[in-house]
Amino acid sequence: MTLLAQFDVFGTPFSSKWELTARLLAQHPVQILWAAFLLLLCISACVGALAHRRFSKNKQTGQLAEPLVDELTMFRAVAASVPDFIYVKDTQSRFLLANRSTAEAMGAKSVSDLLGKTDLDFYPRELAEGFLADEQKVIRTGQPLVSRDEVTREIAGEMRYTLSTKVPLRDAAGEIIGIIGIGRDITALKHTETALKEAQEKLQFKASHDALTTLLNREAVLEMLERELARGDREKGSTTVVLLADVDYFKNINDAHGHQVGDEVLHAIADRLVGAVRVYDYVGRYGGEEFLVILAGCHEMEALTRADQIREAVTAAPIPTVQGPIAITISLGVLSVREWGPLVPEEILREVDNALYEAKRDGRNRCKLALPTVASRLQESATNAHS
Secondary structure (H helix, E strand, O other), rough: OOOOHHHHHOOOHHHHOOOHHHHHHHHHHHHOOOHHHHHHHHHHHHHHHHHHHOEEEEEOOOOOOOOOOOHHHHHHHHHOOOOOOOEEOOOOOOOEEHHHHHHHHOOOOOHHOEOOOOOHHHHHHHHHHHHHHHHHHHHHOOOOOOEEEEEEEEOOOOOOEEEEEEEEOOOOOOEHHHHHHHEEOOHHHHHHHHHHHHHHHHHHHHHHHHHOOOEEEHHHHHHHHHHHHHHHHOOOOOOOOEEEEEEEEHHHHHHHHOOHHHHHHHHHHHHHHHHHHHOOOOOEEEOEEEEEEEOOOHHHHHHHHHHHHHHHHHOOOOOOOOOOEEOEEEEEEEEEHHHOOOOOOOHHHHHHHHHHHHHHHOOOOEEEEEOOOHHHHHHHHHHHHHH
């Protein structure tokens, strides 16, 4: 017995269609959503016309009126006017009914080319088998598949996104005899979402990064410092080293070569700093020609060594500019948080800045370790004893 003979969409009495519709809605009141409603609306339009034709009496003879249009032709006419994809498949996932939009989306020449075929005849095997698995699950469990994103690749190579809903198709006895599928092309919506996401990411990047060097800006790198200090408090064995680097005689570069060349130098230094640290360290432009570096999980015994390695990586070769290569040096203040005990960011920045000042005073192009004073060591000991 064919599917149409079992389901008899266009031949069952008007009251039976309402009974079937009520049963479907009772079983799946939420899942069917807009997709099933749209399909039922199309069917209802056909059924209404057929009921009017079948049950209205001819005024002259008292007999039923002659059919005005073929039942299947009417359904196709209604479905063809809908831009969404509407189709019916049997339990083997073979097309039994489809509208023109479905055929066009699948690359078929006409609707008739779809009938009796499966997705395997139109899509790559891996993709088609995925669709088949979804449909067989609906048939096996009776649970609708609602608003699922499906992705297919067009012949031109572009991706098409479809919002797909598949619900079980039942006969008058309630047996599942196939699926009803409705899909909507949401490619344009996906492209819009992607564009919005990219725009948001750019705004977020601009809000947290320096425009010239693309490093973290001052606010962002200080926020990372606070997070790293909080992590150190939670993980008692964790160590953090903070570096404050300053370009030596940077004003002379600007005065001699102009601010454009000065910007080139700062950008190159930023790149070299990023290349000299680990992926989980933080580098930010603290202000002007100063850079703040946060070395997470760096032992205090390694602090000065790591700082000197970074200094050498930055100053190893002259920086190429539009006015030729320029040799630069940098000075660094170094502070190991663990040696100082509990400090707030403001105190860390003050002490590491003092160490940077000492490095410059001692001749520049060097690193200076910030050491806690006797008073600060006594305060740390008292704090530890109290805790």
